[in-house]
Amino acid sequence: MSTTLFSLAFGVGTQNRQGAWLEVFYAQPLLKPSAELVDAVTPILGYTGGNQALAMTKLQAADISSALKNIDPVQAALLTRLAESQKPLVATLLVDDSALNSTPEAYLKLHLLSHRLAKPHALNLSGIFPLLPNVAxxxxxxxxxxxxxxxxxxxxxxxxxxxxxxxxKFPKMTDYVVPSGVRIADSARIRLGAYVGEGTTVMHEGFINFNAGTEGPGMIEGRVSAGVFVGKGSDLGGGCSTMGTLSGGGNIIISIGEGCLIGANAGVGIPLGDRNTVESGLYITAGTKVSLLDEQNELVRVVKARDLAGQPDLLFRRNSQTGAVECKTNKTAIELNAALHAHN
The missing domain is CATH 3.30.60.70 (Trimeric LpxA-like enzymes)
Structure with a gap:
């Protein structure tokens, strides 16, 4: 019976003098590799099942290269190069997307994100912090x-x-992978494990954490924190902070829809629907009281910002006289009210 894997990658990395892994570089990680490839590789590695990071000798790398020559020429070429390595080699095999058990497993999942093989919050990263050593x-x-x-x-x-x-604990992404079609002004501000979509420009003050990123195209001038995924055509203004939330029971993603604009020094703690605008300097948390205005700027209702999560075509602003946070929509207030009542 053929063996199926969630992910497989051959890597070269760095160990300390006690033989503990500090980091691993996977040039060409695979997501859901073919059964034929897996069946050719596992006997050579002595793989017995489960999620494992197996030390790989140069001789094993050469043997795997030969076995894959007619199955996957790209991986075969990689193994030929790895067989010449003067640094320690590892083969990491994940039978499923379960909690992490080793540093090579943690690095593999970070690579899957930055290689755009998985989107933020599509992978189980439970236990990652203790497995990533703090290194120079x-x-x-x-x-x-x-x-x-x-x-x-x-x-x-x-x-x-x-x-x-x-x-x-995290290296910069560009020391491991540079995704196609991106511009990054300061690579030190993009961590490995960031997902940087095609057409994304990250300006000098932009920052993208691991397990976060952008669908692209778009402009990032502020902070994209862990748990945030920015949709196409969005602009995060300088100094803005779009904060995702990590809780004990699991991760909660803060998504930013397509065509959004979050102004300078602004931020959100709720998911935004498509074409939302948050004016400069305004930070919206889930519990922020928001005054809904109709097309004549008349107050219709006061709600919490979380009730507006995911709604499209909203403009969030602060009233310069009263200080109240206001929201206008291109739709009628009655339609929005109906949607809110249906949601509740």
């Missing part, structure tokens, strides 16, 4: 923090400099 990201790669002082000294003694660009 340097011009020579990942360095264990306990080993950093000695590495810095060794570099100086050789007349070299070990430059530490950050100390974090």
């Amino acid at each position: 990201w340097t011009n020579k790669g990942a360095v264990d923090l306990a080993e950093l002082p000695e590495c810095q000294l060794e570099a100086r003694l050789k007349g070299d400099l070990l430059e530490v660009s950050s100390v974090d």
Whole structure:
């Protein structure tokens, strides 16, 4: 009987002196690989089932390359290159999308997101933080923090400099994958595990966290936090903060619909429907009291912002005289009222 896998990837990475994984680079991760490919690979690796990250020798890499030559030439070519590696190799096999068990598994799922093989919140990332070691990201790669002082000294003694660009659990995405059709002004502000859609431009102050991103095309000038997925044609103004929420029972995604505009220093804590506008400086949380206005700017009803989540064609603004948060819609207030009552 053929073996089916949720994901499979062959990687090269960095271990500390105790043999613990610090990071893994997967050049060509696979989502739902063919049964023929899996059946050719698993006997060589000695795979026995379940989610596993298996150390792979250069000889195994060469054997897998030969086995895949007529099945998947792209993966075969990759394995040929890996067989020449001077760094440790790993094959990570996921039979299902369950909670993470190892650092190579965590890196595989982050790669699936940044390679656009899965969208934010489509993957189970439970337990990821303890499995991602906090390391020094340097011009020579990942360095264990306990080993950093000695590495810095060794570099100086050789007349070299070990430059530490950050100390974090997450590396920058562009050190692992650069998605097609994007512009990124400051790559240090995009974490591995970000989903950056085709046609996305991220300006200098833009930031995209892991398990978050943009459908594209669109302009990101503010912060896209974990749990936020921005729709096509949206513009997040400079300094805006669109905050997703992480709760103990699981992740809640804050989606931003197509064609939205979130002004400078503005932000939302609710999902937005298509073509919503939030004026500059206005932050909307789920519990914000919002005054619904009709086409004559007359008050119809006061609701909580969460009641407007996902509704299209809304304009959120703050009344300059009263300070009240107001909402106007291209639809009649009666239609909106009917939708709200139906939702409740």
